Amino acid sequence: MLENPIKSDSLLGLSNIIWAYVFLALSLVLVISKGVLPEGIHRPPSFLVFPFADWINAFFVFIRDDLGLIHVSRAVSSGVEWLLDVTANLLYGKHRWPRIGPIPWSAIAATAFIIGYGLGGIRLSLISGGTFVWIALMGQWKWAMETLSVIIVATPIAVLIGLIFGTFAWRSRAFERILNPILNLAQTMPHFAYMIPVVVFIGVGPKAGAIVTVIFAVPPMIRMTLLGLRSVSPEVIEGGKMSGSSGWQLLRFVRIPTARTEILIGVNQVIMQCLAMVVLASFIGMPGLGQKLLQLLQSLKIGKSVEIGISIVLIAITLDRCTQAWAKREPVHFPKGSSILVRNKFLFVWLVLFVLFVILGQFIPILDQVKRNQAFSISAPIEVGVDWLVITLDPITQWIRWFLITWVLIPLRNFYLWVPFTAILALLACFGFKIGGLRSALICTTFFTLIAMTGWWDRTMITVYTVTVAVIIAAIIGFPLGMFASFGERSSKTVLLICDTLQTFPSFIYLIPVVMLFGVNDVAVIGAVVLFAAVPLIRYTIEGLRNVDPQIIEASQMSGANKFQTLFKARLPLAIPTIMVGVNQSVMFSLFMVIIAAFIGTQDLGQEMQRALSFTDVGKGLVLGIIVSFIGLMVDHLIMTWSYSRKQILGIQ
Amino acid sequence: MTDSKTVISCSNVWKLFGKNPSVYLNSIPENTPYDKIANDGYITAVRQVSLNIVEGEMIVIMGLSGSGKSTLVRCFARLLDITKGNIWVDGEDLAKLSETQLIELRRKKMGMVFQNFGLLPHRNVLDNVAFPLEMRGQGVHERRERALEMIELVGLNGREEYYPRELSGGQQQRVGIARSLAIEPDIWFLDEPFSALDPLIRREMQDEFLRLQEMLNKTIVFITHDFDEAIRLADRIAIMKDGAIEQCDTPDQIVLKPATEYVSKFTLEIEKARVVHAKGMLQNPTTEDTRIADFAVSGEKTIQELARILVNEDFDFYPVENSDGKNLGFLNRKEALEVLIGPANA
Ligand SMILES: Nc1ncnc2c1ncn2[C@@H]1O[C@H](COP(=O)(O)OP(=O)(O)O)[C@@H](O)[C@H]1O
């Protein structure tokens, strides 16, 4: 059992450990002798740098103009635009077909209330109904509906595409093999990298926002469809076959319905991804809550930003909880002889309420639309509170800023930029050999050599340094918090619930508190990344510590270990592999966040990405996106390989 | 039963699991041992099976888990394609059927019950039972009627609208049985249908099953690893080991004349007197001066059921008759007593 499960493919007869030390030594030599070595060892030499961006641009021009893909994309986008117009008319009365909207806000809130009630009882109904009442009363109705209309259009399209691709991948191994690396890349590419090609083909505005949202949301749906179809029990399938189902019937009546839960979890992920993206799509001219938030944040209107932030958070919670409840819902029979009215009670109640509010809306204007001047606002007290907080905390925040910038950020950044790129490659080879042998070493060095070949080495190092600092700070905060919470059943549950909820928030939201406290600068960026990255760390720390086999805990308690001894001698060693999964997620989240936070001031890949976006430079945008993806994939490979082999050694799972 | 029609017939059937089974199988001699094949990376799930199953017969397949019982039955239904050999169902070579013909066969002739029920979780009892009828395109009313009939038959009336997860294990298996019977199959496969149930419920379900079988009189292939279950139900028992059928015979013969060492070990723990019937050990008196009883015993009775007579009525032979009172032969008291209390010590 103690054997290393990774096949040790020894290179030239030397073991992996020896190779790891060889590369470590090489790396040190390169660092120490930096002064005497030629320039080409420090920075990627120019003959290594290839104009990937130009090639991609040429390729895009070719498929857009020469192959005429622009016509296809125009056709698709006009279809999407039509759908968007319909929802826009219904939700906020845009002057388009069918010209019957807007539906009174009270009727929509009632709909949300009933959906919540049907799916999760009174608590969920209060959350979902309350969300819409809040939005209406705060005078944000139109923006929220602009955002929602995109989600309403994008979700079904993404789900359908995901189902189709997922089913094909399930049917054909070969297709899955092609799809898998693309999905890996897609799921680690930052949001902005998706936007630029869409701008090239579609332009800016709502339809571009909707299309980029669809593209961004499809990968998780494919994954969940595949997982669901795979996990159907073989007996259920044999039962279907023996009932005389043909291949198509089997898929339609047996496999897909039985995979319902996984598929619905996929739908949940699609919706959450859509929300995250639609908020960010404000960068390509998507109106709605995201755009408002962006403008308000840029002009430092904290009170108003918080109002919008609350709305976005409420929408996120509503969408997440409702779809989760839907996914988890088990079918329940009605008592024999129940009437149609009872069987469809939610439908009937909804119809009655909906019609009622539509009619009431004609006579009581406030139930139809809350005008801007009628809206409530809590921004004034928030501003006062925040001002007070900022002033009170100012010495502390100033000190943190000063300390971080002078003693951590600048030295570390300079160090990262100072280290020769060859030394970093050697160090990665060392990690690779140590963790997963030759294969891992090759994967790591290949990814980073490719990055060096793009010519964006320095920017990459700045991004890497930001992520390193942020993850370390997040770990300093997150580990103790997670450990502390894991002592009690109740505190674990509460903190896990909070973490789950925080994870549903679109990443943009995390910028509000840090901008509030630190203003617009790079400490704020680090702060936002830390916040975002700490959540998975806390979560997996608790999960890892709680899921240790109770017998081991009991054994250590019977050996006379106290609470802390049990934690450090029994729980922690067994929980480390799970905690590392948290570290992995934390790195991924940081990478996403660093890029998003770019617009409040960084000098890394994110800033270049912003530039690429404003110049619609597809080639540059994609290259930058792929660099970020490569960093993520490499870290993911190393951590997951390590965690897996550690689990094998410990004999868990 | 000998003049009945053969429903399933198979000859020299092999099923290997592994990378390239048929190429591999052709490259080795037929007597290659199980372990050698395993070393080469293949699992011998079914090995050299030849068997004829006749109309109306109930054959029980027994064996330890992993001995290939499920695989063999799945080959009969062509849920799995065999690696070598032939299987004929109603005279048709199973391997030669097209996809459509195969589906047609399952829609008209075959039913199967699974160990873990294999019900569709999103359909209620009625829709689960009606599912095979829906697949073959029957109308809503027709299939509803038939499904209700089946639900009534298995005693689940009143629960038509329940979902599988709202039912107990025994009830779920009743749904499985009803579903498999909905199309009135001629051939009925049951793969350890009662193994997942509690012992008490299992007994009840066996009784229920016997009642159904008496009513319907289908050709049945029944898998179990429970010997008690096997002797209660079987016309013939086939004992499998490492994919091969070690012996296929009536329960009486299996315990009286085990063909291999494995079978005798398998039946070691069994109380023979409970298994063996009077008609299973018929013999003719060899010499003239034997004392033959002046009354007859029923051939359907087990030796255990005849214990009182065997102990109290001191004759050398008892005439044995069937239920119509027709003489079948004679039962040797000394041998019967050996079955009852073990061989006399030398
Ligand atoms: N799909 C499969 N792939 C590989 N091996 C299988 C498969 N199905 C069954 N086996 C193997 O074939 C052997 C016989 O299995 P099975 O027929 O299920 O046995 P039983 O029903 O008697 O318990 C077992 O060793 C099992 O592991």
Ligand SMILES: [Mg+2]
């Ligand atoms: Mg089995």
